[in-house]
Amino acid sequence: MTERGPERSEGPHQPDDNARDDPNLGEIVVSEEQLKERIAALGRQITEDYAGRAPLLVGVLKGAFVFMSDLARAIDLPVEFDFMAVSSYGSATKTSGVVRIVKDLDLDLAGRHVLLVEDIVDSGLTLSYLRKNLKARNPASLEVCALLVRKGRQKRSPTLKYVGFSIPPEFVIGYGLDVDERYRNLPFVCTWGGSVP
Ligand code: IMP
Ligand code: MG
Numbered sequence: 001m002t003e004r005g006p007e008r009s010e011g012p013h014q015p016d017d018n019a020r021d022d023p024n025l026g027e028i029v030v031s032e033e034q035l036k037e038r039i040a041a042l043g044r045q046i047t048e049d050y051a052g053r054a055p056l057l058v059g060v061l062k063g064a065f066v067f068m069s070d071l072a073r074a075i076d077l078p079v080e081f082d083f084m085a086v087s088s089y090g091s092a093t094k095t096s097g098v099v100r101i102v103k104d105l106d107l108d109l110a111g112r113h114v115l116l117v118e119d120i121v122d123s124g125l126t127l128s129y130l131r132k133n134l135k136a137r138n139p140a141s142l143e144v145c146a147l148l149v150r151k152g153r154q155k156r157s158p159t160l161k162y163v164g165f166s167i168p169p170e171f172v173i174g175y176g177l178d179v180d181e182r183y184r185n186l187p188f189v190c191t192w193g194g195s196v197p
Contacts, residue, residue: 023193025186026170028189029168029189046145056082058082058105059082061085083103084101084130112140117146118147120149121150127160144162147165174188174190179192
């Protein structure tokens with residue numbers, strides 16, 4: 001485990017921070033410390049809400065894998081996992097509005113308490129599609145936990161039971177979120193300061 005000093009956990013990106021020495025990194029939108037605190041709180045809430053049940057966390061690849069990993073460890077219940085991959089963006093930073101299942105789930109959802117874990121809700125198109133699709137598989141319950149919601153962008157308003165942060169309408173990277181498959185391993189969320197691919 002790498003521990004960074006407290007002086008580096010908050011504030012804007014420092015250009016001389018080794019792994020972050022990248023001119024494409026913009027302002028920090030959600031710091032490592034904020035992520036830690038909020039995810040611990042979400043974990044406590046989910047633990048309370050699902051007491052006596054074993055929720056099945058369904059992660060939307062690839063963006064949600066970092067968040068789901070930390071969230072799952074903040075939940076004090078017998079949790080199970082499954083993943084699906086959808087494609088709505090390709091490698092661009094604008095939504096195509098088209099959602100395609102690239103990898104389906106391995107498990108049967110019938111009778112399960114399913115918690116869909118998403119990285120970011122932008123237009124909401126991906127989520128409304130997924131909700132409908134998963135609902136049709138007859139889970140006992142279906143809720144959504146999204147780390148980020150971009151304010152004022154939703155064309156559909158899917159019900160979000162758990163939300164980490166509402167963020168301004170800028171493209172962001174880090175903590176699972178990518179541009180052309182890069183930057184997913186940044187331990188914080190920051191704006192994309194490069195040109196739009
Ligand atoms: P929606 O269908 O427009 O809500 O888009 C949701 C999906 O688009 C997310 O699951 C992400 O994979 C991707 N996405 C949306 N906004 C961003 C962003 O700011 N950075 C990286 N990926 C994003
Ligand atoms: Mg993506």
